[in-house]
Each structure stands twice: as structure tokens, then as C-alpha cells.
Amino acid sequence: MNRFTMQRRIAIALLLALSVGGVLILLDGHNPFEAYEVLFLESFLNYWGFSNTLVKASPMLLAGLAVIIPMRAGVFNIGGEGQIYIGGLFGAVFALAIPDLPGLLGVPLIFIAAAAGGAFWAAIPAYLKAYRGTNEVIVTLLMNFIAIHIVSYAVAGPLLAEGAPYPYSEEVSEAYRLPILIPRSDTHVGIVFGLAMTVILYFWLRFTPSGFHLDLVGRNARAAAYAGVDQKKTIIRAMLIGGSLAGTAGAIEVIGLKYRLFHLFSDGYGYDGIVVAFLAALNPIVAPLTALFLAGLSAGAGTMQRAVGVDSSVIEVVEGLVVVLVAAALVTPQTKSTSILKPLAKNLRLRRQTQRQKKEA
Amino acid sequence: ERAAIVMPGSISDNGWNQAGFEGLTKAGEALGFEAAFSESVHQPEQIEVLSDYARRGYDLVIGHGGEFQDAVERVAARFPETMFMVNNGLGTKDNIANADFYFSQIAYLMGYVAGSMSDTGTIGIIAAQQFKFTTDTVAGYEAGAKAANPEVRVLVTWTGDWDDIAKGKEAALNQISQGADVVWPTMDSATLGSMQAVQEKGVYGIGIYRDAINEWPKILQSAILDVRGNMRSYLELAAAGKLEGALYRADMGNELAMRIGSFHPDIPVGVVDEVNKLIDAMKSGTLVVHPQ
């Protein structure tokens, strides 16, 4: 599958999606072209739009990595969302409990606390998977709901800010807030942290024995065992790494964007991470691109509503379509003739031949 | 004048968000506003959405719900020229106004009606999630009910979800099976489920936001938190450019914004009179419901 046809597939896919979405936008009484211009230009080429894209991209990237690493070890972590919440909780609790450290000391500690929180939340399914063979998908999934309720309790109870009209905590002290990357915007350095993690993990997987072994376990557990890799330990390691990454995503939301711990502070970033991860074909180094794509899409969607007034329901449809068709475009057929069309055409041709022969006979 | 409202949920939720949406659009038409809205805006986007409207030159940007308080404060500091408003917010600044409801007050009245109409001596209230709005409402409701009947038992159910209709129904059925014969659901879409249960089990319900008896025959009384009306009152000021960073609190004294609905025919005149007395007492300030 050479790159040219690849690009063409993407183009065709997008066109299809957008024309279907365009019809809905028309039905909704707006100009599709205007809407699309906003959707694609504002989120990347516009100063504010792009900063917003970056704001969303950083948790998505970390959440994506939190799926990629365990998946490379054959563990399917859909618990990113829960790990984000617990990470955010730990980070916030630390920040609020010890409010007066210098930033250079406090921020790293908050990250560590958050990572610990996420790792702790991931350790439970990891242990159950490694030592009891319990299916990790269900455990991580259930624990997401539990985590959200735990945070809900924390911010409505013990952490509730004085007289707050909604469940949220007090503000974290100035010193702990992540520096702003793009002036006058809310784009904090979280994305830089995410990129650093990306590079580190990419090299770890590719150039270190431990990373290489982790990958083996995911590809063929028996072969990995035959190569002397301890599968249980590897699974646990992978999940702990994944959990910590998601946990830091939580911290970033708290000390980078909201400065408080909020009820429902993560809007499904953990699940976005799954999309990020698989669109990137589980390759860390590609994850930033897919994260940017997804973030840009959702940022642009918001702008579409504000600038053009497109109904949010229509926007969701367009988002869904774009993701599906980009995913379709990114699928690389393993062999040349995966298309069924050719055999079918041949099938027809031959049928006709045989009929002709029958006639002649 | 251009105004934009940012809502946490869907504009067709039969509840808080729908009320806010209609409030702005209706008032907008009446007062010649250019009105814009964003629905289902979640935590991480609040700041960006509010800022973006300010950037796009809207004169008034409304955060619809207490969850916007913090984001509005942050954004308002950046756009001193723009006027901001939080519905159900907390506190004010030069360019942050706050439109609040005296929830416990009207809840007290609902509680009083429920308490006096309950034969079983058990009534219920259903809420999605614990925070100022709901806790005040529950407190007022209980106080009112006790005022009508000191022995009354008030069941409280938290569903954790504003829009899960099935859960809303289940919650109501549970309260009814526990003997509640008056149920007040205060969620959004989920309210429909509860009302369905009320209807099926033939007990009484209490409406919220609008005069629900028009849709559900078994409604004793409705707590009309008229977000439309409330917004109308401050939007008029905004139109005249007189809107200040003040607290626009809707209480029983402000008919346009907060009032009770029509009484169910089953309610004896006596009770009606008492309720009206209570309202007068509230207006005159002789009756003060807590939390304020």
C-alpha cells in the first residue's frame, strides 16, 4: 500500500463523511462549507483555536499512551478514565494538603502523587489479570464508574470548597499551576510533558531489552515465555506504567486547566485515549498526531456551534463519521488483493463464459 | 446587543437546560437580542467556550449553572468589557452578575402542600446529585412538610444521573412502594420517568420549572423556577445597558421569576389559603426559610 493511494483513501473517506454530514447541516439550516471551514481551519490555523486544540490534546495523548503500553503487553486497559480521576484526586489532595512548597518542587511531587494514584488504580486489574487470570477489560471498565463516584464524593464532601454552588474543591495555590505555553491562552505545558513521554516510551520499546520483552508478551505470550520473559511481571509493569500516565493526565487537568478538582472533570478522555491509541496503530511515536487530530476535531466541533450555530447533535454525527472514515482510510491491507471486488468480477466473467459454452454445446 | 448562553446539558431535557435555552431565545426575540447558545458543554471546555464568546464580541455571556462560577470568574478577569452572568452562581464582581433562586423558599411551599396532602404521612423527593441547588431544595421541602405535619416522613433519593429516565422511574417506584404518596422529582429528563411512575401508581407528583399539571394530571402543585422570567428581568436591564455585577435573586417576591403553579382540584380550599398565607409571610419577610 504505497503512500499515494493511502492519501487518496483518506481524502475519499473524508469527502464521504463530510458530504453525509453536510446534508444534516443543511437540514439544520446552515451552510456546510462555512461550517467545515470553521471545523478544520479554526482548530489548527487560528491562534485561539489551535491553543484550544493543544489543551485537549495533552490529556488525550497521555490517555492514548496509557492504552498503548499495556496493549503492547497484551493487556487491554480501558480503565484510563478511572485512572485519570484517581490521579487527579491524588494530585489535588496533595496540592491542597501541602499548599506552600515552591513550584519547582511541588509540581513534580504533584505529578508523582497523581502517577501513584493512577498506578494504584491500574494495579488492581493488573494483579487480577496476572495472578488470577481475571479479564482486565471488565475490571478496568467497572473501576471507571467507581472512580468517578469516588471523586464525586470527595468534591461534594471532604474537599468541597467553601459555599461552592457546585461540587468542586478549593483552588490549588498559584505556585502549583502549570506555566502557560501560548500567551493569553489556557495552553499549559502539559502537551510538552506528553511529547516527552511519547519519545521516552518509543525509545524504551524499541531500544531496550525490557521494552522489547514487553512487546514480545503482547505479540506471542508463549514465545515470550520461551524467551525467558516473566509474563506476570511484565503485565503488572505495563499496567503500572499505563496507570501512571493516565494519572498524570488527571493532574494536568487539575493544576493545568481547572486549578480545582471538579466533579466530572474529565470528559471521557480515557475513552478518547483508546481511539488515539488504535488510530496510531499502537505506535507511541504516532500517538501525538492522532491525539492532535482527535483534539482538533472536538475543538473545531465546538467552534462550529459557536461560530456557525450548528446543532451540537449534528456536530456529534460529523465527528463520528470523520473518525470512522479516517480509521477506514488508515487501515493498511496486509496483502494486495484484500478487496473482494476482483474475485467477484472474475466470478461474473467466468459465469458468463460457462453460459456461452452451454449455449454453444 | 448580543448575548450567548453556555449550558451543561441538552436543550431538550425538559428541565434546567431547556429552560435556560428558551429563556434566552424568547427574551432575545422580544428584546431584539442576537442570541447564541452552546449546549452540553463539559468541564474541560467551559473556559474556552466562555472566552470564545467574549472574543467574538458578545456583550453578555451567561454560564447556565453553578458549575460555571469558577470558569466565569477566570474568563471575566480577561474580558473586563464583557458582562458575564451565572445562573445559580455565587457572589458577584464588576462584570459578573449572578442570578440565583431562593430554592428553599419555594421548596418549603411544595413541602407544605405535600405534607398536608399525604395520607400515608410519607412523602418523597428525588434529586440527581448533591450540591447547593439540591441540598437547599431538599432542606426547604422537609421544613415545609414538617410545618404542615410534624410527623411526616420525607424520603430522599439520589440517582446520580440527571437524564437516566429508567433510573428516575425506578427511584419514584421505590419511594411509592415505601409508602410515599407524594413524590417530587427534581432532575432533568429523568423527571419524566418519575412522573411516569407517579401516573402508573396513581399517587401525587410535584412539578418543577413549569406548571406541570398541564402535562401530568396528577400534579398537586409546581415549583415554577421561571428561568425564562428571571433571565427576562435581567436581560431587559442588559438591553438598556443597565445590567450590573449584582445578585439578581429570584424569590416569591418576584412573581416573574419564581412562583407556584396551579393547585390540583383535590387540594382543599383550606390548604390553598394556608399556602397563600405562607407566600404573603414570605413576601413580608415574617417567614424566613433556611438555608437562604
Added chain:
Amino acid sequence: MNLRESWEVVLDPFLKVTGIDKSFGAVRALHDVNLLASKGECIAILGENGAGKTTFASVLIGLYQPDNGEIKLGGTPVSVTSPAKAIEHGIGMIHQHFSLVGAMNAEENILIGLPSTKRGAEARARIRKLCSDFDFNVDFDIRVTEMPVGMKQRVEILKALFRDVSILILDEPTSVLAPTEVTPFLKGVRKLVANGCLVFFISHKLDEIREIADRVMIMRHGHVEGVLPVATTPMAQMSALMMGDKPTGETVETPKVKKARNDTSSAPDALVVSDVCLIDPGGAEILQDLTLSVKAGEILGIAGIDGNGQTELSEVITGLKRQTSGAIHLYGTEISSASIASRIADGIGFVPEDRHAEGLVLSLSVEENIAFRSIGEDRFMSGGLISRRAMHEIASDVVAAFDIRPPDPKLNASALSGGNQQKIVLAREVARARNLLVVVQPTKGLDVGATEFVQNKIRAVAQSGVGVLYISTELEHVLDISDRVAVMAFGRITGVVDPENTTLQDIGLLMTAAPEEVQ
């Protein structure tokens, strides 16, 4: 011109294949394959590893869609767009790499996909009958995953035979059958041929080909070099066609230079296995106080019918399984409870029985497969990091040395032919073995040349002072290479013989020795 011969041979062609091409990316697996075949004949397909035999079969069975060419059955063109279609046309195949559902038992595997009418009670009876006709030993109560390779092979065979077919393709069906099973199986195939079935018999075993094939179709680099009557064609011509202008030094004709046995009587014991027992979770005794020793530089062959504990023995020695009791010593130091990793570090090379399940990571490239079991070793590292360059260079050398095709270390292992995959495993482990080399079925699926080459490699390893444990069901290969041969049956060593002066009968007896006789 050979081709023309064959055209005349076939008077009424039942199957006519013309101009079949098939490429995978750059690899030209088949090009311009033509063939005429009639009912009731058995055509052997002979060719080096990677010649295109399996690909050709896969095209006939509808698994691969050819890029060009056409297939005619009884004069009418047919399009085999799927195996389902192939089955409709009465084409069946036994696959080189088993295509069985691990989670299901033999019966279910055989019945899958059949029309409901053919799945009733009588069907089950027929399966049992078929089984006894070929006197196959198949356990119908266990799931396929729990079966030894040989039994899987037998199920695979039954599956194909059960669908009464007019064209049957056998892709290296005997590669893991015990000698005792091969003969009745070949008889059975002959019977099918006699009943008018057209059989394609893909094999690297010339004696088997001689035994049952009428004609042999010789493939080379995806092209048919000739289709010749087996009876009248000398070996020399076959291998010449098969290997092209390569020096035919490695073929079966050239009398083997009898290997100079290096005297190991004084050498230290490389491996000592003492009273090892292995009891599986089900309570069955897989290994029963098994004792053996391999001297440094010695090749100890283990002969026996598949499923008598050979696999488990190899796994116990290399640490993949933990023995229930007994001890294992490597050069005097006990490793009975050492981890796999530490045994790898001790320089134990291991060629496992199932290359797909554990020997290879099919989704990794050839070079990564050549490295993955040795990744920590200095030769693959530089500055504490894996050196991809070193990996590539080492792999390139191996690919050249072992003549792995296509010679591209970056290709996915899954893309290689069975024999070439086997070569990867062997190359890796032979290079790794510093103290001990344990090989199971090393020559499985290797062509004649490759077999000889690998045998020589193993000899060389032994000569360098490494102890070798050579486990195989291919008796000739065992006898040919070993210094001593231990025969295994029912999880015990039933006897140790000197390959020089022993008869196949003796060994046959030892192989089938009932437990009580073994004391």
C-alpha cells in the same frame, strides 16, 4: 520440454490449470503455473522451501486469489473465490500448518462447516470408522489444544478425508507422523487414488514420493520445472530440476561422508537428567523417573512415537515446564529450579516443537525473530541499548548462511514459507547454544538440501564441544546423526542403542514397548 511430455501423458484432463501467477508484494510466489491432471492419479509436488508449493495448493483451495490464470474442472472454468466454493467443487486439503479450532474437540473440528444433513449420529460413526481404517490413534475427549502435534496432524487428515473429495491436496501430511503411522496412511491415500480421486502430495521425502506418486511436479522459484513420471525419472534429474544449476552436492544421491565421531568417552557430562517425573494437572504421569545424560560434544538422539513425553522432556530441560520431582544438572551445576532466563543465559539452545506457537513471533520481522531470544547479549547491544544495525547485520549473515528465502531480514516472519520459518528458529538456536542444544523435530518441513545442511550444522555444534539432545520422530535422521540413540515410550527411556549396529525392528519394539515390559 518436460512440460510437453506431461501434456501428452494426460489424455482426458480432469483438472486444467493454465498461467497461474501470484505475487505477494515484491515476492513472485507463483508465475505461469500450468498443469494437466486426470482423475485417479497421484501427483507429488517437489520443490525447495519457498518454491511455491503451498501457495499453489492455496490457490486451488480458494484461499488465495491468483493474479492471473484460470482453473478448469472437467472442461468448465471454475472460480474458486473461497474455500467454501472449493469444497462445493469437491476440492479438499490437508494444511501444512494445521487449521484447527483449539478450543474444540476432534469431532467438532471435523464437522464444522458441513451441511446439517452430514452431521448426524451416523456422521460420528463414520469418523470413528475412518479413524480405524487408517488405524489412527485420536483422543475424541480432549480439545485440540491439549493434543500432541502428531494427533493434531491426524485430526487435520481426518477432517479432509471426511469431506469426500474428488481432488485432495496433502501439504506435507507426514511431517510429524510416526513411521508406524506413515505406512497405513500412504496405503489409505493409494486407496483413494484407486477410487478415482486426484491427489496432490506435497512432500520433501523422496522415498514417500516414490512410494505413492505416479507423477512428480517439480517447482522452483514459483515455476513448474517439469511434471515427470516418478517411475522412470532418476533422482538426479529430479533434484537437478528442483535446485536448478546449484551444485547438487547436498542431494541424497551423493553418498554421505560418514561423520568422524569425535570420541566423547572422556568428555564431561554436559547434561544429566536424573529420575525426573512430570505429572500433569490431570494427574497423568507424562515423565516417569526418567534418567539420561549427554556428554559434551555428544549427540544423543531420542527416538519415539510422538506424544510419549519427548516434548515435555525438552521443556523440562529448558525450564518451560517444571518437573514434579528429580534433578537436572548442566556441567555438574544443578539447574533443576533455575528460571528459563537463567538457562538461556547458561547457553542452552532450544528448538521447540511448535515453531508457530512458540518458536517464532510471526508478526515480527525475520531479523527480530533471529534476535528475540538473545536480545540481551552483547552482540545485539551497543551502549546499553539494542543496536538495530547490529541486529540487521547479524540477521543478514544468517539469512545468507541458511539460504532463507526471500532473503529480506525486514520481511515479516509470517510471510515466509514453512521451511524457511523453521530455518530461522534453527539458525537462532544453533548460534545461541554454548553448552547444550536441545532440538525437537529440527528437520520438520525442510527440503532435502536444507535438511542435510541443518544436520551438518548440528554436527558442527557438537564437534565444538556442545552437548546435543536430538529429539525427532524421523527415525532415519535420528539414526543418521546421533552418537547414541535413546528410545522413549510412555514417558520412559525404554532402551539406549548404538545407531551403528541396530535394526529398525529393535527400535520399533522399544518404541511400542508397553509400560510393564519396561523395567
Added chain:
Amino acid sequence: MIDLVLLGDVLAGTARLGTPIAFAAVGGVIAERGGLYNIGLEGQILVGALGAAAGSFATGSALIGLGCGIICGLISGLLLGYMSIRLRINQLVGGIALNLLLAGLTAFLSRQIFGAQAGGARVNGFSQIDIPFLSDLPVVGPSLFSQDPLFYLLIGLAIAAWFWLMKSHKGLDLRAVGENPKAADLAGVPVFRMQYLAIAVSGVLAALAGVHLVLSQVYVFAEGMSAGKGFIALAAIILGRWSPIGAICAALFFGFCDAVQFKLQFTSPEIPYQLFLILPYLASLIALVVLGAKASAPASVGLPYDREHR
């Protein structure tokens, strides 16, 4: 005595809360047994709900509503099938995207169909059917034997699905596809047709969950009324060990815990309500660990099958 009433209550609640999850879960089981993840359950519930509401709204007939719901489910199932089987999109991405798409589409359409009243539009549904005699039994009678038709349909489906999957020939073929599509293909099973069949059935069952919500419980459509049931169903599939009956038991167990937590809220209001809301999830988790449900997913679920790849 009072306890019996309580028990009856809880059982009834279990049936109400568990049924939609159960429908979706059985759908998921069929799909995964055929080697396809159906992460789109959540969205398909919505589609079924909207279809049912619209159908019944337009015609006033619950049966037609049921029909519309089923058709919508079928279409959404085939769409997901096309994405997973033909386009070979990663099945998780595909499912998640489908959920987004359907959430939007149903919201959009409901606003078009029901207009201003949006969620407010009530529709005709099924009324509960009392099974003679049985429904007069104490405790279980009113709770289990005077349910809506769809509840009985569920029970029927459960047994049918189990029999088809585990005992029928086609069922064996489907399971073979889920375990090892190549083996099935080579044995003559039309792999892709089987998968299309499985995913279509799966979509219909998920849609029935939505139909049940609308036509048997609340008689209105509201945006996002699936409220995460599709994801709970995913858990139920695994807790039920990929067996239709197991999945239903798991779903009902979840419903039971949910019903119980509502009761507990009254008995001990001092405990933070979040704890009660957690209960069903926590209980399922504990059940999973106690039952030690090993990871025994169909061997090749989620892996797109490519005939020529080896």
C-alpha cells in the same frame, strides 16, 4: 411479611433495571462469539429507543414501534458489520465512533420528529401481561409474572440464543469463526456471511434494549436515555462468560444490586449516596473475582480476518 413485600419489590426492580442491559448483553455475546466486538451497543440502544418511539408516535401502535426499533437496530448492526468486516476498521475505534455518531443522530432526529416538546412526547407502549395463576403467587408473582411482553421475549430469546449457539450446527460454525476464522473458512464456513449475521442479530438485540426502555418503561424518548447501559452490558458479557444465559444472569444481577441500593438509601441516609451508586459496580467486580471468571474470550475476537494473510 414486610420483608417479603420488600423482596417482591426488589425482584420487580431487578427485572425492570436488568432487562435492557440483558438484551444488549446477549447481543454482545452473539457478536463476540462470531469474533466481532460490539462496542456500539450503547448507541444501538439509543437507535432502538428512537425507532420505537418514532414508530409508535407516528402510528400510535406499540407493535409498529417495536418493528421500527428492530429495523433501526438491524441497520446499525449491518453498518457496524460493514465497518468491521469489510473496511476492517479497528473494532474498538469503530464502535466508539458509532456510539458518538448514533448519539448525535438520535438527538438530531428526535428534535426533528418530536419538535419543541422533544422528550416530552409520550407514546403508546406495551402494558404488562399477567400470566394466569403464576402472577397470583405471593412475592414472585407480581414481580416476575406480571411483566411486559418484552420481558418474556427476553427469556424466550435467552433460551433460543443459548440453544442456537451451543447446540445447533450453525452455532458451532459461528463459534468456530470466533475462535479461528481461517480454520472455519477452510472448513467451508462462509466466514463473512456468518459474521454479518452475528453482528446484525447483535444490533437487533441491543435495539430491543432501547425498545424496552421506551415501550415498556417510560413511554418517551429522551436524548442519551441509554445512560451507559451499553457499557454495563459489555461487562455482563464477560461476567456471563460469553454465554447468553450467563450474560442475562449477570445483567439481572447488576439490576438486582441497583434495585437494592435504592432501598438502602432509605434505610441509611447518613451514608454518602455515592457509596450506594457504586454498589452495583463493586458487587459485579467482587462477583467476578469470587467466581474467578477466567479470561476465556473467543480466541480471535476483534481481529479482522484476512484470507490471504498468514
